[in-house]
Amino acid sequence: MNSDLQKLYQIGQKPARKIIGLMSGTSFDGLDIALCEFNGSGLTTKVNISNFITKGYEPAFKEEVKSVFAKKNVDLEKLTLLNAYVGSYHARLINEALQEWGVENQSIDLIASHGQTIFHAPKHTHPNSIYNNATLQIGDADHIAVSTGIITLSDFRQKHIAAGGEGAPLAVYGDLLIFSNDKENRIMLNIGGISNFSYLPAGRPEHFFSTDVGPGNTMIDQFVQAHYPGLYYDKDSRLGLSGEVNKQLLHCLLNHNFFAAEFSKTTGPELFNKAYLQNAIDQSGARGLSNEDIIATLTHFSAHGIINAIEKATGNINNFEIYLSGGGMYNKLLVSLIENRLKKQIKSTADLGIHPDAKEAVLFALLANEAVSGNLNTMNLASGIPNVSMGKISFPH
Numbered sequence: 001m002n003s004d005l006q007k008l009y010q011i012g013q014k015p016a017r018k019i020i021g022l023m024s025g026t027s028f029d030g031l032d033i034a035l036c037e038f039n040g041s042g043l044t045t046k047v048n049i050s051n052f053i054t055k056g057y058e059p060a061f062k063e064e065v066k067s068v069f070a071k072k073n074v075d076l077e078k079l080t081l082l083n084a085y086v087g088s089y090h091a092r093l094i095n096e097a098l099q100e101w102g103v104e105n106q107s108i109d110l111i112a113s114h115g116q117t118i119f120h121a122p123k124h125t126h127p128n129s130i131y132n133n134a135t136l137q138i139g140d141a142d143h144i145a146v147s148t149g150i151i152t153l154s155d156f157r158q159k160h161i162a163a164g165g166e167g168a169p170l171a172v173y174g175d176l177l178i179f180s181n182d183k184e185n186r187i188m189l190n191i192g193g194i195s196n197f198s199y200l201p202a203g204r205p206e207h208f209f210s211t212d213v214g215p216g217n218t219m220i221d222q223f224v225q226a227h228y229p230g231l232y233y234d235k236d237s238r239l240g241l242s243g244e245v246n247k248q249l250l251h252c253l254l255n256h257n258f259f260a261a262e263f264s265k266t267t268g269p270e271l272f273n274k275a276y277l278q279n280a281i282d283q284s285g286a287r288g289l290s291n292e293d294i295i296a297t298l299t300h301f302s303a304h305g306i307i308n309a310i311e312k313a314t315g316n317i318n319n320f321e322i323y324l325s326g327g328g329m330y331n332k333l334l335v336s337l338i339e340n341r342l343k344k345q346i347k348s349t350a351d352l353g354i355h356p357d358a359k360e361a362v363l364f365a366l367l368a369n370e371a372v373s374g375n376l377n378t379m380n381l382a383s384g385i386p387n388v389s390m391g392k393i394s395f396p397h
């Protein structure tokens with residue numbers, strides 16, 4: 001038998017596993033690397049993050065990724081080159097992190113690699129075509145497996161699509177296993193480039209679901225990058241706080257059928273981008289807005305998408321807690337808008353033992369843990385989510 005296959009077979013039988021989860025979202029700010037220690041799987045999963053780091057991407061790398069990101073027309077040679085390059089670049093960052101932590105590569109059971117999202121194309125964005133839901137993440141995991149010597153699972157979203165999903169959000173699986181609670185109704189809100197949440201009403205797993213709700217940071221980031229050379233985002237919402245919201249523009253931004261569509265749904269910067277903003281500005285007739293006013297309005301836009309979706313999901317219930325993760329939690333204006341409107345203090349996933357910057361990476365590590373332990377039945381608990389193991393296997397040899 002192939003020795004890597006034999007090793008994987010042994011890993012599948014272990015009661016506890018060390019798995020590195022990787023996440024690089026639509027913000028492409030950096031690679032989140034979370035070394036997770038799993039005990040058990042399925043409903044008895046316990047996870048502890050022993051090390052975590054976000055390895056920020058170099059500006060030149062960001063520019064390369066940006067050149068193919070969420071664009072309808074790209075240089076195919078560049079995309080081909082980047083698929084291999086992102087894989088080996090991620091491998092280098094993992095090896096660096098392990099060295100900095102003083103952890104031997106051989107002590108790690110698995111890597112769970114999300115890859116870099118390049119294009120997300122759910123069917124509702126091309127409704128009359130022959131094509132179904134689709135999504136593309138690059139950064140081929142063979143490069144990671146070979147360079148690190150660690151068996152790597154990757155490309156988790158394709159199986160979800162093959163089994164009838166949109167390939168996102170995948171958070172419901174991990175949120176269900178790590179964060180669901182019998183006594184407390186929970187919203188696990190992640191504000192990355194895009195905002196998504198899992199709704200976990202206490203003791204009612206058949207009502208659990210995850211959904212994207214609209215932009216998180218992406219439109220703010222894109223605007224800041226275009227108008228403030230050298231800046232990538234509105235740090236601590238300094239720009240947004242110094243501007244005024246424009247009501248007409250906000251109204252036009254919110255006027256899209258994505259917001260009216262039923263849960264679960266997914267979206268991305270393919271929709272929420274500079275062209276979307278320009279279109280809303282034109283429609284609103286708003287004139288003479290400063291850059292700060294636009295950033296303030298974009299921040300209100302993200303907040304409204306999140307607030308409206310939470311109100312819709314929770315209905316008349318007011319006894320729920322929101323646990324936040326993702327870089328958007330550092331945008332003070334965004335968070336205060338949500339708190340004021342919902343009259344609730346937002347908590348952090350840190351209150352539940354998971355570092356909020358690491359949460360998404362942990363969720364992918366969990367998908368790998370589930371894939372090798374084979375708990376297909378666990379996911380029957382929640383309705384409407386494909387009940388499949390996810391992740392493709394790359395061997396080092």
Ligand SMILES: Nc1ncnc2c1ncn2[C@@H]1O[C@H](COP(=O)(O)OP(=O)(O)O)[C@@H](O)[C@H]1O
Nearest residue numbers: 025026027192193217233235236326327328330
């Ligand atoms: N101090 C901060 N102030 C405001 N926004 C921040 C701050 N730190 C991070 N962010 C936002 O968070 C984003 C990264 O969030 P992240 O959760 O990594 O998203 P993704 O999963 O899309 O990569 C940044 O692009 C930025 O918009």
Ligand SMILES: [Mg+2]
Nearest residue numbers: 025027029030
């Ligand atoms: Mg990120």
